[in-house]
Amino acid sequence: MTKIFEEPLYPYERSPDQDAPHAIRHPVVVIGAGPVGLAAAIDLAQQDVPVVVLDENDKVSFGSRAICFAKRPLEILDRLGCGQPMVDKGVKWEVGKVFFGDRQVYEFNLLPEEGHERPAFINLQQYYFEKYLVDRVRELQAAGKPVEIRGGSRVLDVSDKGDHVALKVDTPEGAYDLQAEWLIACDGAGSPTRAMLGLDFVGRVFEDNFLIADVVMEADFPTERWFWFDPPFNRGQSALLHKQPDGVWRIDLQLGWAIDKEREKKPENVIPRLKAMLGEEVEFELEWVSIYTFQCRRMEKFRHGRVIFAGDSAHQVSPFGARGANSGVQDTDNLAWKLKLVIDGNVPETLLDSYDIERIHGADENILNSSRSTDFITPKSDMSRLLRDAVLDLSEHHAFARPLVNSGRLSVPCTYDGSPLNSVDSLPGAPERTRPGAPCPDAPIGDGYLLRRLGDAFTILAINRDGPSELIEDGVCARLVKVPADDALVERYLGTASGAVYLIRPDQHVAGRWEQYDENAxxxxxQRATGREDRV
Structure with missing residues (x-):
């Protein structure tokens, strides 16, 4: 059977824009048809914002690449209409085991509390993720939504003209000019857009390399995350094992800094390493091999005039903790509703400055956690290694040491503390987890779940309280979701309060909360949540 990453999904087709007498202007152009670019396009198209996606390729990514997807991005994908196929195909897991040398020192369980629709994590190859996103684009196109993917379209030049962005796009039939009112650059860690604008990253490159091997094999390993420190098959280094669908297993092996990357990727050098780990008798086939260097870096700003960066083009982290694609999806979740309001003329362009503030906060949080993980996994001095190994030894028999073991703190959603869009918290005794700026935790509601009810618009969530069916403020409509308090809602949203009224943003983050409905508040x-603070 032809592998999914060998099938063209959006082959080049000549666009009417190429035959126009002048450059055609589109409301939004997205560069990059990877997970982040496609998520941005779907989110905008669902809100009837016309969007064109440009990519020099015509198919999904080769190799599994990002594989670990956390609960919050899955909830965002539910809102985008493509979460279910991800969960149906993905391998669900919650147990992780940590090994030191040839012994297991402890295990942990990430199973969330009851009452969430989505699991803590799934493992799924990135090419499936991209395929499901393309399928969703096709569904939207069939429904008449304004979204287009142009394959075989490489952007040669980007220039911000103040009221629009000018692009030159190369195709198999020659180059043509295009314009965008807004440009979203989702063209990866090596972002050509970033280079064209003379921009760069700030941050840290770690002196270490890891071999990634996707291996097809029949194995009876359980569906768990296994991480080794100083294993007998890779002494002085570390290793990671994850199960994916279709009998594919992800293996990461630390190699050190001074290596010949091209040599290490050759099958004759990869296979002996894998046999040392898996055993000589295990039969396997290499599907994809790569080598990566740890980087924890970001742009100083994500918005540059009418060009906005998202995903790896804006920030990079080491892969431990599943923070790359997960944070990229959260970038677009934060951006799309703001861009929609700006394009519709309901709010000032300065609302987009909050994208910078909030997602840089998220990137810094990811970089901090990722840097700490990398420092623990790859100590760079004898003293730091001695301390690390002592923690691992203690963790086998002493629970207090286990939180100090850092084999990759796993991705959690960011709370936008200090955001200018947050209102003052006016609910005494309420849980910290649902303070203004926090993502809404799911909860069972009747025969469904809360996040499904919230949707992708401003919502007045009334728990044991009354409120209007809708409230329109300067063209922005907030609709009512009224629910009784059950145990999960009490624990997650009320605390000691008998009821509450929340204002929920379109990205399902809390904007404000009160004891009672107050129209003026x-x-x-x-006003504050839409960047019109001067009117508050």
Whole structure:
């Protein structure tokens, strides 16, 4: 059977724009048809914002690449209409085991509390993720939504003209000019867009390399995350094992800094390493091999005029903790609703500055956690290695040491503390986890779940309280979701309060909360959450 990453999904087709007498202007152009670019396009198209996606390729990514997807991005994908196929195909897991040398020192369980629709994590090859996103684009196109993917379209030049962005796009039939009111650059860690604008990253490159091998094999390993420190098959280094669908296993092996990357990727050098780990008798086939160097870096700003960066083009982290694609999807989740309001003329362009503030906060949080993980996994001095090994030894028999073991703190959603869009918290005794700026935790509601009810618009969530069916403030509509308090809602949203009224943003983050519905307070909170603070 032809492998999915060998099938063209959006082959080059000549666009009417190429025959126009002048450059055609589109409301939004996205560069990059990877997970982040496609998520941005779907989110905008669902809100009837016309969007064109440009990619020099015509198929999904080769190799599994990003494989570990956390609960919050899965919830975002539910809102985008493509979460279910991800969960159906993905391998669900919650148990992780940590090994030191040839012994297991402890295990942990990431199973979330009851009452969430989505699992803590799934493992799924990135090419499936991209395929499901393309399938969703096709569904939207069939429904008449304004979204287009142009394969075989490489962007040669980008220039911000103040009221629009000018692009030159190369195709198999020659180059043509294109314009965008807004440009979203989702063209990866090596972002040509970033280079064209003379921009760069700031941050840290770690002196270490890891071999990634996707291996097809029949194995009876359980569906768990296994991480080794100083294993007998890779002494002085570390290793990681993850199960994926279709009998594919992800193996990461630390190689050190001073290596010949091209030599290490050759099958004759990869296979002996894998046999040392798996055993000589295990039969396997290499599907994909790569080598990566740890980098924890980001752009100083993500928005540059009418060009906005998202995903790896804006920030990079080491892969431990599943923070790359997960954080990229959260970038677009934060951006799309703001860009929609700006394009519709309901709010000032300065609302987009909050994308910079909030997602740089998220990137810094990811970089901090990723850097700490990498420092623990790859100590660079004898003293730091001695301390690390002592923690691992203690963790086998002493629970207090286990939180100090850092084999990759796994991705959690960011809370936008200090965001200018947050209203003052006016719910005494309420849980910290649902303070303004926090993502809404899911909860069972009747025969469904809360996040499904919230959707992708401003929502007035009334728990044991009354409120209007909708409230329109300067063209922004907030609709009511009224629910009784059950145990999960009490624990997650009320605390000691008997009821509450929340204002929820379109990206399902809390904007404000109160004991009772107050129209003036709600209108002021909508003003603040849409970047019109001067009117509050």
């Amino acid at each position: 709600m209108r002021a909170a909508i």
